[in-house]
Each structure stands twice: as structure tokens, then as C-alpha cells.
Amino acid sequence: MSDKIGIYVCECGPNIASKVDIPKIMEEISKLEDFKDKELIIKNHKLLCSVAGKKFLEDEINENKLTHLICAACSPRDHDTTFINVCKKTQLNPYMYRIVNIREHCAWIYHDKDVATEKAIRYIHAGMDRVMYQNPLIEKQLDSIPDVLIIGAGIAGIETALTLASDKRKVFLVEKTNIIGGNSLELKKLLPKQGISLNGLKQKISDVKENENIKVYTNTEVESIVGFLGNFEVVLKNNDKTIELLTGAIVLANGFDLFDPKEIPEYNYSEKDNVFTSLEIEKMYTKDGKIILKSGKIPESVALVHCVGRKEVGYCSKICCNYMLKIANYLKEQSSNTKVIDLYKHMCLPNKNDQMFYDSTVEKEVDFIKVTDVSLKGTKVQYIGIDEAKKDLDVDMVILAPAMIPPKDTKNLAELLKIDTDELGFYKESHMKINPISANLDGIFFVGAGRAPIGISEAMIQAQAASGKILTQLIPGQKIIPEVMVSEILEAYCTGCKTCLDVCGFGAIYFDEDKGISIVNEAICRGCGNCVGSCPSGSIRTKHFTNPQLYQEIKEALR
Amino acid sequence: MNTFENVLIIGSGVAGMEASLMLSKAGKKVYLVEKLSLIGGKTIKNEETFPNMDCSTCLVAPIQQEILQDQKIDVMTVSTVQKVSGKAGNFKVTINKKARYVNIAACLGCGMCYPVCPVEQSNEWEENLINKKAIYVPCSGSLPNVPVIDADKCLRLNGSEECNLCVEACMFGAIDFTEKNETIEIEVGGIIVATGFDMLDVSEIENLGYKKYPGVYTAMEFERLFAANGPTEGKLTLRETEKIPESIAIIHCVGRKEVGYCSSICCMYSSKHAQFLKHKLPEAKIYNLYSDICVSDKTYQKFQKNVAKHSSKFIYRDDKSELEITQNDNKLKVSYQNNKGIQDAVTVDMVILANATVPSNDIELLTDVLQIEKDKFGFIDTQSFRIGSVVTSKPGIFVAGCAEGAKDLQSSVLQAEAAVSQILSMK
Ligand SMILES: Cc1cc2nc3c(=O)[nH]c(=O)nc-3n(C[C@H](O)[C@H](O)[C@H](O)COP(=O)(O)OP(=O)(O)OC[C@H]3O[C@@H](n4cnc5c(N)ncnc54)[C@H](O)[C@@H]3O)c2cc1C
Ligand SMILES: Cc1cc2nc3c(=O)[nH]c(=O)nc-3n(C[C@H](O)[C@H](O)[C@H](O)COP(=O)(O)OP(=O)(O)OC[C@H]3O[C@@H](n4cnc5c(N)ncnc54)[C@H](O)[C@@H]3O)c2cc1C
Ligand code: SF4
Ligand code: SF4
Ligand code: SF4
Ligand code: SF4
Ligand code: SF4
Numbered sequence: 001m002s003d004k005i006g007i008y009v010c011e012c013g014p015n016i017a018s019k020v021d022i023p024k025i026m027e028e029i030s031k032l033e034d035f036k037d038k039e040l041i042i043k044n045h046k047l048l049c050s051v052a053g054k055k056f057l058e059d060e061i062n063e064n065k066l067t068h069l070i071c072a073a074c075s076p077r078d079h080d081t082t083f084i085n086v087c088k089k090t091q092l093n094p095y096m097y098r099i100v101n102i103r104e105h106c107a108w109i110y111h112d113k114d115v116a117t118e119k120a121i122r123y124i125h126a127g128m129d130r131v132m133y134q135n136p137l138i139e140k141q142l143d144s145i146p147d148v149l150i151i152g153a154g155i156a157g158i159e160t161a162l163t164l165a166s167d168k169r170k171v172f173l174v175e176k177t178n179i180i181g182g183n184s185l186e187l188k189k190l191l192p193k194q195g196i197s198l199n200g201l202k203q204k205i206s207d208v209k210e211n212e213n214i215k216v217y218t219n220t221e222v223e224s225i226v227g228f229l230g231n232f233e234v235v236l237k238n239n240d241k242t243i244e245l246l247t248g249a250i251v252l253a254n255g256f257d258l259f260d261p262k263e264i265p266e267y268n269y270s271e272k273d274n275v276f277t278s279l280e281i282e283k284m285y286t287k288d289g290k291i292i293l294k295s296g297k298i299p300e301s302v303a304l305v306h307c308v309g310r311k312e313v314g315y316c317s318k319i320c321c322n323y324m325l326k327i328a329n330y331l332k333e334q335s336s337n338t339k340v341i342d343l344y345k346h347m348c349l350p351n352k353n354d355q356m357f358y359d360s361t362v363e364k365e366v367d368f369i370k371v372t373d374v375s376l377k378g379t380k381v382q383y384i385g386i387d388e389a390k391k392d393l394d395v396d397m398v399i400l401a402p403a404m405i406p407p408k409d410t411k412n413l414a415e416l417l418k419i420d421t422d423e424l425g426f427y428k429e430s431h432m433k434i435n436p437i438s439a440n441l442d443g444i445f446f447v448g449a450g451r452a453p454i455g456i457s458e459a460m461i462q463a464q465a466a467s468g469k470i471l472t473q474l475i476p477g478q479k480i481i482p483e484v485m486v487s488e489i490l491e492a493y494c495t496g497c498k499t500c501l502d503v504c505g506f507g508a509i510y511f512d513e514d515k516g517i518s519i520v521n522e523a524i525c526r527g528c529g530n531c532v533g534s535c536p537s538g539s540i541r542t543k544h545f546t547n548p549q550l551y552q553e554i555k556e557a558l559r
Numbered sequence: 560m561n562t563f564e565n566v567l568i569i570g571s572g573v574a575g576m577e578a579s580l581m582l583s584k585a586g587k588k589v590y591l592v593e594k595l596s597l598i599g600g601k602t603i604k605n606e607e608t609f610p611n612m613d614c615s616t617c618l619v620a621p622i623q624q625e626i627l628q629d630q631k632i633d634v635m636t637v638s639t640v641q642k643v644s645g646k647a648g649n650f651k652v653t654i655n656k657k658a659r660y661v662n663i664a665a666c667l668g669c670g671m672c673y674p675v676c677p678v679e680q681s682n683e684w685e686e687n688l689i690n691k692k693a694i695y696v697p698c699s700g701s702l703p704n705v706p707v708i709d710a711d712k713c714l715r716l717n718g719s720e721e722c723n724l725c726v727e728a729c730m731f732g733a734i735d736f737t738e739k740n741e742t743i744e745i746e747v748g749g750i751i752v753a754t755g756f757d758m759l760d761v762s763e764i765e766n767l768g769y770k771k772y773p774g775v776y777t778a779m780e781f782e783r784l785f786a787a788n789g790p791t792e793g794k795l796t797l798r799e800t801e802k803i804p805e806s807i808a809i810i811h812c813v814g815r816k817e818v819g820y821c822s823s824i825c826c827m828y829s830s831k832h833a834q835f836l837k838h839k840l841p842e843a844k845i846y847n848l849y850s851d852i853c854v855s856d857k858t859y860q861k862f863q864k865n866v867a868k869h870s871s872k873f874i875y876r877d878d879k880s881e882l883e884i885t886q887n888d889n890k891l892k893v894s895y896q897n898n899k900g901i902q903d904a905v906t907v908d909m910v911i912l913a914n915a916t917v918p919s920n921d922i923e924l925l926t927d928v929l930q931i932e933k934d935k936f937g938f939i940d941t942q943s944f945r946i947g948s949v950v951t952s953k954p955g956i957f958v959a960g961c962a963e964g965a966k967d968l969q970s971s972v973l974q975a976e977a978a979v980s981q982i983l984s985m986k
Contacts, residue, residue, distance in 0.1 A: 013667055014730050051664070081628055163980050310860075318855040346851040350823035352936060352964040355815075386875060386898045424857055429969075432858070433608060434573070434618060436969040437976070452857035457948050458970075464949065465976030471983040472585040 005128065006041045006066040008057060010048040010073035012103055019107035021117040025072075028121045035128065041066070049079045054086050061090040068131045069097040072124050075104045093136035095484070095544055100127040126556035133549045141479035142523055144230030145248040148470060150174065151222055151413065154182020155456050156448025157253035158204050159463035165213035168476040172245055173208065173216045174236060176409075180216060181205050182255055184456055188285040188330065191322055191455070193353045217243065225250065225417055228524040229443030229473065230480045248474045249443045251466050252413055252427060256449035259309035259403040266375035267308070267400075273378040274299070275398040278323060285330055291397075299396035301339040302331055303381050305374050309403035310345070315424060317453035320401035321348045325357055327399060328366045340366045341393065343374055343383055351455075404453035418507035419444055427451055437466050441506055441524075445469060485544040486525040487532060489518050493539030500531035500540060562649050563748035564588055566982055569640055569925065572600020573968055574960025575753035576622050577975040583631040585983055590745055591626065592638045592654055594921075595684070596707035597697055599623050600755055601961075604684075604779065606786045606793075608968060609831040610862035616700060623702040635743070637707060643929055647955025647985065648748050658738035660708035660716070661694070666733035668696075668704030672725040678712050682790075686780040688798070689790030694725050694734075699788045708734075749955050749982040752939055753975065754925060756961035759814040759915040767813070767912060768884040773799040774891050775884060775910045778828060785835050795839055797909060800889060804908035806844040807836055808893045809871070812851075812878060814915035820936060822965040825913035826853045830866040832911055837870035845871040846905050848895060850878035856967065874905070884910060916965035931956055938964045949978045957981050 007029055011017035026042045041064055047053045048071060061069060069092060071083050076099045087094040102120040110116040146169045150157045153175035165171045173180070184190075184201055208214050220238040227233050232250060236243040258279060261269040269275060274293050276284070285291050293299050304324050310316060324342060331338045347368075349355050362368065370386040381393040406425040414421045419439040420428040427446040430438040437445050445466040448459040474480075489500070489509075494517040501509050501518060508524035509531060511517075520531075520540075532540045541547065566582050568575045571593040579589045591598070602608070605615045626632055635656055642653035661672075676692035684697035691697070693713040694706050714720035715736065726734045758779050761769045769775045774797055776784065783789040795803055809829045815821060826849065833845050847867075854863045867873045876882065876895035883894045890906050897903040918937035926933050932952040934940040939958040941948045949957045957978040960971035 013669070015667065015669060047667075077624065163984060166984070315857045315860045316855050346853065348851065348853050348855055349821045350853055350855045352820045352934070352938060355820045387900065388898070422857070426857060432611060433613060433968045434577070434622070434972055436973055458973075461948055461973055461977045464978075464980045465973045468581060468976040468978070468980035468983065471980055472581045475585065 002039065003067050003132070004039045004041065004064060005035070005068040005070070005131070006060055006064060007043075007070045007072065007124065007128070008048060008060070009042070009044040009102070009124075010053070010071065011044060011046050012074060012107075013047060016073075016103050016107045019110070019113060019116055020102060020120050021113060024117055025121050025124065029124055029128075032125060032128075048073055049082050054082070057083070057086050058089055061087070061092050066092055067096065068128075068134075070100060070124060070127050070131060071097070072100045072102045072120065072127070075101050093138075095137040096131065096134055098127045098131045098134070100124050122557060122559070126553045129556045130549050130553035133546070133552050134544065137484045137543055139481050139484055140522070141481055142230060144474055144478070144480045145232075145246050146474050146476040147171065147245075147247045148249045148251060148474075149225075149232065149234055149245065149247040150251045150253055152176075152182070152253035152255055152448070153180035153208075153216065153218075154253060154255045154448055154459075155184045155201060155204075156255070156450075156459040156463045157182070157251070158208055159460045160251050160253060160447055160467055161208055161214050162204060162211070163464050163467035164470060165211050167213065169213065171214045172234075172247065173214055174220050174222060175216065175218045176221050178218050180208065180218065183279070186279060186286060187282050189326065191326055192357055222413070222416065228441070228521065231523070232443065249445065249470045250417065251470075252410075252439075252444070252446040252450050253448045253463070254407060254409050254413060254450060256404040256453065257407040259313060259405050261308055261400050261402055263312060264309065268377050269400075270378075273398075274396060275376065275379065275400065278320065278327060278399060278401050281327055281330070281399055291330060291334055293396055297396075298335055299331075299338060301395040302341070302397045302399060303379075303393060303395045304328060304340065304342045304344075304399050304401070305376075305381075306342070306344040306401050307346075307403075308400045309405075313403045313405060313424065315403075315453070316346075316348055317401075317404040318348065318350065319404070319453055319455040321346075322354055322357070322455065324399075324401050325361045328361055329364065332364045332366065336364075339395075341395070342366055342368045343371045343381070344368060345371060404449060406450070410450060417441065417444055420505075437462050438469060443473070480523075482523045483525065483527050485527040485542060486522045487520050487527060487529065487540050487542045488522075489520055489535075490539045490541070491515070491517055493537050494518055494535075495537050495539075497536060499534050499536060503530045503534040505530065562746040563985065565590065565745065565747040567592065567640070567650070567652055567745065567747040567750045568753060569750070570600070570753035570755055570960070570962065571598035571626075571634070572753060572755045572960055572971070573602055573619065573622075574755070574962075574971040574975040575600070575751070576619075576626055577972050578751050578753065578959060578979050579626055579632050580622065580629070581976065581979045582982065583629050585979075587631070587982075589632040590652075590654070590747065591632055591634045592640055593634070593636050594639050595697070596636050596659065596705075597701040597703065598626065598634060598636065599702060602968065603698075603700070604786070605782050606835075607831070609827045610856075610858050612831075612834075620700075620702065627703055634703075636703065640925065640928055641742070643750070647953075650747050650750060650955065652745050652747060652750075654743040654745065656741040656743055658710065658740050659705070660710070660713075660734060660736055660738050661706050662733045662735050662738075663703060663705050665731050666705040666729075667731055669730070670696075671728045671730065672706060672734065675724040675728045677722065677724065678714060680709065680712050685790050686777070686783050688780060688783055705733075749957070749985055750929070751975070751978045751982065752925065752929065752931070752951070752956065752958045752962050753960045754919045754922065754962045756916045756918065756965060757920045759818060759917045761813060761912055761914045764814060764817065766881060766883040768886060768891070768910075769912065772884065772886040772891060772910075773797065774804070774886070774889070774908055775912065778825065778832070778911060778913050781832055781911045785832075785839075793839075795836070802889075802908065803840065804843060805840075806846075806905075806907040807909040807911065808846045808848060808891070808905050808907045809833055809911045809913065810882065810893070811847065811849040811913050813912040816878070818915045818917060818936060820915075820965075821851075821853055822916040823853055823855065824916065824965055824967050826863065827859055827967070829911070829913045830854075830863045830871075833866050833871035844907070846907070847871045847873045848876045848882070848893065848905075849873060850876060856969070916961065919962065922962070929953065929956055936964075938962065949974050949981060955985065
């Protein structure tokens, strides 16, 4: 089949037509020396992106049996997809088309019509040179597994499991301890108006156990995971047993740890004193029904110390001001005579109902003192108030609100999955603002305290959000269409230096030990091109962005 | 017909857009109803977003483009929901689609029509810092990039003159005075309310001098004053005096007491504003007057500390006593009680009030139409003791973003994604 190149110049109403000389462009293009053996069809149209324009283009492609197509029009941001969609309706492979921007790059930026016209001709010529080096690319379709692996059975993992499990989708819920429920189960009460009552949580735990589409693995941890969205191979370890699974997506829900107050010398923290962490108090109140001193007595005076480790970790843990209010309430409901002094730095009450809770706590005669610094010797407290005055305070009991930090497992799991963590050690978002619970690799999500410190209702929203992502990306029975413009490594040139393996942020390259070369997994590759530039032997190319294609285009544009 | 396949989304901010795209990917037909002539919500009013100072347009424009090109999303601008009946899985919805008087398919957005229009009116999208014509786009870069004609103000449509100027200016024949308001009936299985927020009217708070002293701005006014596509093209000249401020006080928590909650985003955007100012006016004196600093996402504290180190002096003020702003010789005096309980003051050229984020002003109309409950602040209430916090009091109707309460972008997006999961697992 001989080449037949269609070149369609859009007038964009007067936008292009009045600023460049379209007849001249068409005339010059038809006379190009290097295309004189080729069959060119050169036409103009008033508005190519209009309904009539698209129909015109479609008919032109079909009737002329075009092998290559150039649309000289506007910015690809405006109408690249428009013309790709036209190609898709015809026999022309969309990768045999190129848009050339003669509006923003030519018509709109010059006062001199001749200059704009000259540049437009050159741009179109460059596009033609490039398109001749383009190759048809075919979309692949991969089968996908709709099932989901969830690591960690706290409230976040549980909510994810319940939202996702259905007759068409199995969920595997892996928990390293022997019970499911996570840290929330340790809490005596939950903050008012926050998504779920303790009974609600217990209900959810039993719902999980009864759901036949959820398989719970307690005392189990992940040993290895390889694969990509739609196809992950998972190996779990339960004591000596290994369990192999296939899943389509992974949800990380491995929760949080608390900052160790021992790391702060000024706190002189020791388990021997009547100094407790918030979580110890929750556990004590849940288990014993009371909050007591080591001596067994009810404390007469308690100091609550906020922001423990906040400076060290570098962020505010969001939920601790709130739960300290809750603990102040515990103490007052236990004995209204207990003097409660709350030493806070900033009262962080970011949810709409928090302020009401604070106001009602103030009414219970809890003393709130804004401080800039606190140090401890056992239960002897010294603080510097906002007024810069140093004061001493002797109490029976001190309760600390340690920062919520990423557990060690977060680092291990991230390494295992080759996903990124941020500078604080939490999982890193694909985009902090607009894709906040997706990892940098497709098919991997994180929910709950893994992204950042968080309360239960937000953990549940994240669980539902990850479920929403999975429900839209992994539809049972629907195939996955991976990126087409991927990279490939030319076997003959690859020296096996493994440079590219480190460069790829998506873990798309693996090393074939037998052949001694690197290979791109086309199902994972996003075609970012990072590896191309890194390869010392020049053996990698990104389809649709090959060196010859770019060279041809640049050569003409810079002539 | 299986109406489960159709979803109605009300409001096209980040929350509504994220939900629309996800549902369309899942194969649903989406009706996206937006009351304004453009989509994108409040985010497009901001030049940059905290804490990474991403360019908002770069963040949102690709999403807007994708929505407008998506065949499965029916975008209805200048439209509102008028009536809803039926129940989850089978809602009948009546949408009032106002005439735009410009044919979206024919208009190229060339902008030739508005300069010729003789009408001047205040541009509320630009916080009334500038005027617009009767035919207008709210700001440059609006998407869809198609003007709308204000039927009340257009001389021809309101019957006061035989004006034809915009029609003559348009080379594409896109202006169409025969367009009529339409009533559209659709059937949907589920509804997501993503109508966002408005800002507290601070002229009601005494002693702040807003609307009395020209140097006193609200946070959103400042966002537009700073924006390169805003009324001053980003030049920080004060209204009336046209002066470039040499000293600025940013007041946190304005209206917090009145509304009864912390808006959770204003400490961050006030820090952002201080950074903006420092970049543009390196010599200016900048003060942030705060009582508590609420910087609750993991990267926020670092941002705020950085601003406190390099851009602004953070001054504690005791919120138990009222703050007062007075003017003398074009200078604004901000009086407050300091950390020692003593009355203190800063004198500045400009004041920016971080005013509370409140429910969108027509929320009541919508909650009446949808028959869903509001909380005591007027935000849409959620049935928190059932499944999670995007579930409203009525089955089949979900809420996402600031319609539920003040929050930042990522939290708005998360709720949208959560609402999608609820819609997709409805049966
Ligand atoms: C003192 C205190 C009081 C609080 N009070 C409240 C409150 O009143 N209201 C509120 O909303 N929030 C409160 N919180 C916060 C609340 O505890 C968290 O929001 C919640 O527990 C987060 O849930 P999660 O599922 O993300 O994590 P977690 O509850 O930590 O659950 C994580 C689960 O994953 C498991 N796991 C960890 N690593 C692995 C692994 N490698 N493999 C398998 N499983 C693993 C863990 O064993 C655990 O079961 C409080 C926190 C504290 C410290
Ligand atoms: C001054 C300021 C600066 C900010 N800066 C940042 C920042 O830097 N970073 C950050 O993360 N967050 C920032 N925020 C917060 C951010 O703006 C919000 O998180 C975000 O806009 C919420 O998106 P949304 O979709 O919920 O609502 P919105 O953006 O408000 O969108 C709602 C949409 O619904 C439409 N609508 C309303 N009512 C109806 C109705 N009845 N019918 C049809 N349509 C309707 C509206 O016209 C609007 O288009 C800032 C907020 C303010 C006030
Ligand atoms: S939530 Fe409160 S106690 Fe916790 S780190 Fe933030 S300011 Fe400190
Ligand atoms: S193009 Fe990018 S994603 Fe693909 S293999 Fe190379 S580095 Fe990885
Ligand atoms: S017809 Fe109306 S919109 Fe058009 S120019 Fe005249 S007044 Fe303006
Ligand atoms: S209506 Fe006409 S003149 Fe106005 S922007 Fe659209 S195409 Fe241009
Ligand atoms: S976020 Fe900051 S400025 Fe806004 S109400 Fe809360 S504490 Fe005040």
C-alpha cells in the first residue's frame, strides 16, 4: 500500500484564517521537495472540531484511504483527543496522526502575518516528517482479577472489606495479630458524632466474620507481592504455612504507632511514675472501668499534656486534642472532684462538631492553659505559659498525647511493593491534592492512619474512597487496557547494567537473569521515558516518542 | 429503564468533578448540574494551592477538559435542580436549565462579543472587585470558554433597547436570542450533592470595618486580587487609594465564634497569603494574628513554620477579647489583647480577614428540594451512626466536599471518592 498523507488545515473561523495565509500554506506544502514522490491530499476547513468538521475528516480518511494524517489546528490540549476519536471511527490507526498547533504557536502570537505563515508551514512540514516515522500501535486488553487484598484489619481495613465484598468480588483481609478491630477496640468511648459508635464497630467486626465473600487471615503477614493492577501474585505467611493468592488490587491498612515519650529528655519519662500515655488510659478504662494511680487510688489532680513529640516528628497529629477532651471527660465523669488541667499548645479542632465538644468540656470545669513548653519530673510539671511565665504544677497523674507515627511495617510494606513513602515515613500519595489515597503504582491504595494521622470517621471515608477507586478501576468481567505508548528494551543492545531498574518509578522493569538483560513489563510501564534517557547503551525507546520521530520533527522545526 | 445506570451530581467543584469522572469510568451516565456558567468550583479562584503551591489551573484545567470531552457526562451549566421525587434507585429529577443565549457548540470563545456590550455590572465571581458586561465570562480561562448573557441586564433581552452589538461582533453566529429556559426531566438512581461553600458575610461583624475601610479585604477578595487572571492581573493595588501596601495584617479565625466551629482551612490559606505577599512585596511587613494554629494534615505544619520563619510575624492574640479595626489617615489600626493580657495594636495599610467558611447561600433551597437534613450550622447533615460520613438522611443521596463542612481539597476529593463507592454499591 503506498503512502497517502492527508493534511487538513483548520481556519478556526477567523482565528487562524485571518492571521496566517492559508492558501499560501497549502500551496507551499504541496510543493515540498521531500514529499514530491508521495501522494498528498491538502484541504482546508472552516472549523475542524465542529460536528460538520469531524464528519468531513472522517469521510476524507475513509474515502481517500489515508495512511497518515496531519491536522494543522490548535493546541493538542484543546483537540488532540477530538481528532484521535475521529481516527478511531475509521480504518486509520490513531498513532498515524499528528496534530500541529498553528493557532497558539503561530496565528495568535505574531503581528506579522508573513512570519506566522512561514512558521506554520515549517511546523506542518515538521509534523509531516514526524508522522512518516510513526508506527501503528494497538491497544492491548488484559484480563483482570476483581478480588482485593487488604493488609491490616483495623477500622479502615474492615470498612474497605465490607464496602468491596460482593458475589463478584472476594476480599482477603490479612491481620497480623490474633484479633480484628485494631486500635479502635482499645478505646473506651468514641468522640461524639464521629461516624460509628463502639457498638457499630463491634457490629462491623461480626459482619466481616459472617460475610462469605470476605476471607479473614489472622496471625498472618504478607511475605511477597509481585504484579500490577488487575494481576497481583501474593504470598502470605501464617506461622509456618504459606498461602498463595491472586488479587487485582492491594489496600494497605496497617495503622499507626505512638511516638515514644522516652525520646524527649525533658519528660524524664518512666513507666514507674504515674505518667501514662493516652492509649494506656484508654486501655485501663476499657479493661478496669476506672482510671487509677499505680497505688489503686483515684487521682485527685491530673495534668493532660498535648503535642508530645509534635516538634520531633514535625507535624500535628490532628486527633489528639480531640481525644484529650474525651479523656478530660472520662476523668470528670469518674469523679467530678478530680482537678483536670489541660496543657495545650494549640487547640486543634478541625471538624465542624469539635468546637461544641470543647465548649461542653470547658463547662465541666476543666482548666485549659495555653502553653509554649512543658517539662516533667515524674508528676511534677513545669510549664511556660503563653504569657512567657514559668510555672510549677504538682499533680497525681500526668497523661501524655504522643504523636501518631507510621509503624515500622509501613516501611517494610512500601519496600516490598516498591511504592514511595514521604519524608515523614507515611505512604506517599500519587498526588497529594487530587489523588490522595492512591500509591504511585496503579492498583495499590492506602487507607486509615497510613497516609497521615487520622480519626475513625475519616479513616472510614478513606476506606470508602479506596473502594470507590477499586470499583471504578476493576470491574468484574471487564478487561484492563494498559498504556500503549510504552517503552521497550532492544535485546541486542542491552548490556544488562541494570541502570534503568533504579530509574523507573513504577517498578516496570525487571531483570531476566537467563538472558542477562532488562525487560519492560508493558502492563506496568507508563511511558514516562525516564529509563530511555538513563540507558548508557541507548537500548531503550518509548513507542511514539522514538529518537527518529523526535529527530525528524526537530530537524525541520529548527532548520 | 434501569435508572441505576444514571447518576445526578449537583455542583462541579473538585468534589463534583472527581465523582463525575469516576462514575463515567465505571460506565454510568452522569448528569452534572452547575448553577454558574463555568465548572471547576472555588479552586479556580485560587492562583496556587497550599501546601505545595501547585498552580490551581494546572491542577484543575485538565480535569475540567476531561469532563467537557467525556461523552458520558452531560454537563448542564447555568442550571439548578428544581424538583426531586421518587426514591433511591428511582429518582425523577426536574432541572431548570437557563438560557445561556450563546450556542456552546458554535462559540469558539474568541472574546469579541463582550468588549462591545454597553452594559456594565458588578462581577460577583470576582468578589465585586471589577465590573463585567451583560455578556461575559466570569474570568479569563473559564471553562467552558463560552460567554453567557445576563437576561436581566442585557438591553435587548430586558426590552430597553434594540441592541445588537454582540451579535454583530460575533463572527460565528454563536449568539442566539431565541434560546429559551428549559425544563429537563431526568431519571437517576443516585444523587451526589457537591455544592461546596460560601464565605461568612463579615460586614455583619462589628468593629472590623469591612466595607467601611477600603483597605480591609476578605480572604477570597485577596485570592482574586492576587490572581494573575483576576481584576488587577495580580497587581496588589488597594482599592480606592490604588496604593501598594507596605504593611499587611492577616487576621485568623474571623467569625469563628459567630459560626461555632473552626473552618480548618483558614490557618493554612492565611499562611499561604502571607507567603504570596512576601513573594510579591519582599519589603512589606506582614503580620498573622492568630489564637490557635490549626494545621492538621501531615505536611501543613512544615509549611506554616516556614512562613512564620521567612514571610510573616505570627502574633498571638487572645480571642477572649474582641479585635477592633479603626482607620486614621488611610492607616488601619488593628487592636487586640496580647499574650500578657495587655491591649496592643499593629498599624497597617491592608487587612485580610480569614473569614469563616459557611454553607453555600442557597443550600436551603436545595435541601428542601431534596428533602435532606441540615446540621445546626446549615451544612448537609450525615447519618454518621450508619455507614459513614457521606450518607445523608435520605437513602440514595450522598454528600461530598465542603457541602458537608469546611475542608481542604484532598479531603473534598476523598469524600467524592467515598460517595462514588456508595453509589456503585447501591442496589
Ligand atoms: C488514645 C487514643 C484515643 C483515640 N480516640 C479516638 C476517638 O475517640 N475517635 C476517633 O475517631 N479516633 C480516635 N483515635 C484514633 C483511632 O484510634 C484511629 O483513627 C484508628 O484506630 C485508625 O484506624 P486504622 O484502621 O487506620 O488503624 P489501626 O486501628 O491501627 O489498625 C491497624 C491494624 O493493622 C494491623 N497490622 C499492622 N501491621 C500489619 C501487617 N504488617 N500485616 C497485617 N496486619 C497489620 C494491626 O494489627 C491493626 O489491627 C484515638 C487514638 C488514640 C491513640
Ligand atoms: C480563600 C480560600 C483559599 C483556599 N485555598 C486552598 C488551598 O490553597 N488548598 C486547598 O487544599 N484548599 C483551599 N481552599 C479550600 C478549597 O477551596 C475547598 O476545599 C474546595 O473548593 C472544595 O471543593 P467543593 O467541590 O466541595 O466545593 P466548591 O469548590 O465550592 O464547588 C461547588 C460548586 O457547586 C456549585 N453550586 C453551589 N450550589 C449549587 C446549586 N444549588 N446547584 C448547582 N450548583 C451549585 C458552585 O457554583 C460550585 O461550582 C481554600 C478556600 C478558601 C475559602
Ligand atoms: S491534635 Fe492537638 S495535641 Fe495533637 S499534635 Fe495537634 S495540636 Fe498537638
Ligand atoms: S518509560 Fe517510565 S514507566 Fe516505562 S519502564 Fe521506562 S521508566 Fe519505567
Ligand atoms: S445585546 Fe445585550 S449582551 Fe449583546 S451587546 Fe447588547 S446589551 Fe450586551
Ligand atoms: S459568542 Fe461569538 S464573539 Fe462571543 S466568544 Fe463566542 S464566538 Fe466569540
Ligand atoms: S483554621 Fe485556623 S483560622 Fe480557621 S477557624 Fe481554625 S484556627 Fe481559626
